[in-house]
Amino acid sequence: MSIEIIIGLPHLSEGPILAQARNLQLPALISANALSRWSDRRGWREWVGWRLTRLRNAKGLSSLCLDSAGFVAAARYGGFPWSLADYVALAAAYPFRWWASADYCVEAEVAQDREEVIDRLARTIRANRDCRRLAEDHGIAETLMPVIQGRRPTDYERCVDALWGSLTPGSLIGVGSMCRRDIHGPEGLIAVVDHLDQILPAGVRLxxxxxxxxxLAFLLPFTHRIASIDSQAYGVSARQAAHRSGVSKSDRLVASHMAQWVAAQQARLSGPPLRLPHHRPTDPDAAPSDSWKAAIAQARTEIRELIESGDLDHDEITAPWIEQWAADIYREKLAG
Known part of the structure; x- marks a missing residue:
């Protein structure tokens, strides 16, 4: 088995970047955000739909995959500006090789404390389930790729456990919050991959x-588990090269760096594998000893379970509501 390289595309406009992607004949990945339409007509910028005509330009690509733009949505807009129904309708508008479930990323820029990380895991689990239900309505469930999230290796396991019924040999799972992650350490990229390799059924790939x-060299021992990776890092190297040379970052320059980046990744994948020492997963969070903090923790757990089960919407966790919920639990324990 080998790891497949998927080229992340910044857009689907005709020009040097798209021409280079066609020439390389590797699978490509486009973000939902790159296909968005926006309007300032009402005095503020708002999302108004999809640029579906852009999908015609995918003709000639080896294949095209779709990403939900979870990090961009969180970092730039504070959340998805479109509904899950809108997103799945986009996925149904083109024969994507696969399309990723919506997910709630947990990078430090977005989730700033442990509680927010766990909240976003619950929302990711619910979003996966809602995307599958909507995919079945559209008849595209077979191309849906579930996405798992986490900060610690065991966080990803929580998502896997929730989706276990849909994981069979041959399944493909997307692993999020990886691009800004260190390679080394107990929460590093390889620790996450190694932990998933130990807990997933044989035949499930990532x-x-x-x-x-x-x-990439550290991923080579996991070729039985890692099916593919994607990146748009060539755009960053093009920007750096343009800055050093004092020229503008043209699409022609970006296309050139795309070809160089692909060649470099293929060389890395054909080189010798590197191994890191095994890291034990981080210990689970200790239960608080303070009664009020314990009530808060229980309230959060109960609310997250309701979100995962579909009894509450994704974004229905608010600080005042958690405190009220915890107050009820606290009073019940005092009375008991």
């Missing part, structure tokens, strides 16, 4: 979103 090229 797509690792945004993996940096320097990590």
């Amino acid at each position: 797509h690792a979103f945004g993996v940096k090229g320097s990590a």
Whole structure:
């Protein structure tokens, strides 16, 4: 088995970048955000639909995959500006090789404390389930790729456990929050992959979103588990080269760096594998000893379970609501 390289595309406009992607004949990945239409007509910028005509330009590509733009949505807009129904309708508008479930990333820029990380895991689990239900309505469930999230290796396991019924040999799972992650350490990229390799059934493979090229040699021992990686890192190298040369970052320059980046990744994948020492997963969070903090923790757990089960919407966790919920639990324990 080998790890497949998928080229992340910044857009589907005709020009040197798309021409280079066609020439390389590798699978490509487009973000939902790159296909969005926006309007300022009402005095503020709002999302108004999809640029579906752009999908015609995918003709000639080896294949095209779709990403939900979870990190961009969180970092730039504070959440998805479109509904899950809108997103799945986009996925149904083109014969994508695969399309990723919506997910709630947990990079430090987005989830700033442990509680927010766990909240976003619950929302990711619910989003996966909702995307599958909507995919079945559209008849595209067979191309849906579930996406798991986490900060610690065991966080990803929580998502896997919730989706276990849909994981069979031959399944492909997307692994999110990887592109800004260190390679080394107990929460590093390889620790996550190694932990998933130990807990997943044989035959279930992974797509690792945004993996940096320097990590590829460490992934070679996991070719039985890693099916593919994607990146748009060539755009960053093109920007750096343009800055050094004092020229503009043209699409022609970006296309040239795309070809160089692909060649470099293929060389890394054909080189010798590197191994890191095994890291034990981080210990689970200790239960708080303070009664009020314990009530808060229980309230959060109960609310997350309701989100995962579909009894609450994704974004229905608010601080005042958690405190009220915890107050009820606290009073019940005092009375008991």
